Amino acid sequence: MRGTIKTEYDEIYSAYADLLYRLALSHLKNSYDAEDAVQETFIAYFYHKGNFADDNHRKAWLVRVLLNKCTDHIRKSTRVKTVEIDDSVAAKNDQDDGVFNMVMALEEKYKTPFLLYYFEGFDIKETASILKLTVSAVKMRLKRGREMLKIALGDETE
Numbered sequence: 001m002r003g004t005i006k007t008e009y010d011e012i013y014s015a016y017a018d019l020l021y022r023l024a025l026s027h028l029k030n031s032y033d034a035e036d037a038v039q040e041t042f043i044a045y046f047y048h049k050g051n052f053a054d055d056n057h058r059k060a061w062l063v064r065v066l067l068n069k070c071t072d073h074i075r076k077s078t079r080v081k082t083v084e085i086d087d088s089v090a091a092k093n094d095q096d097d098g099v100f101n102m103v104m105a106l107e108e109k110y111k112t113p114f115l116l117y118y119f120e121g122f123d124i125k126e127t128a129s130i131l132k133l134t135v136s137a138v139k140m141r142l143k144r145g146r147e148m149l150k151i152a153l154g155d156e157t158e
Helices: 002-028 031-047 055-076 087-092 097-104 108-119 124-131 135-157
Strands: none
Touching (some): 002 055, 097 108, 097 135
16 A cells, blocks of 8 residues: 555656746746745645546646745745756756747746746646636736747847
């Protein structure tokens, strides 16, 4: 019985750890804090008593808990941190470094929906649910984020 539980949690960790770490790092801008938030998220998952309808429900739950942990950490932080994300972290992503770095430079309210929708594959309704926003708010933030990226890309090519 004990081996079954360990295997289940190992599989969940393997499936979602990278996603959660990238999201935490984009919010907290510090690898140590991001690792802590991910660890706290998996601890919450371990103690979670409810069932999940499917893998998408589990994934959305983990992302929501992680975002809450990041928000809590930012609130509790007494000093302002302005640590840039390491280039090596961006290079680990399968995305084009230039575009990824531009996305990471967006304001938080545009960056998070953009990461969830375009980079992590959540649909708009799931993204809205995770971020506790309306579908129209997510659509508007994605639209404005795309506009900001178009401007940034246009400035680079001129």
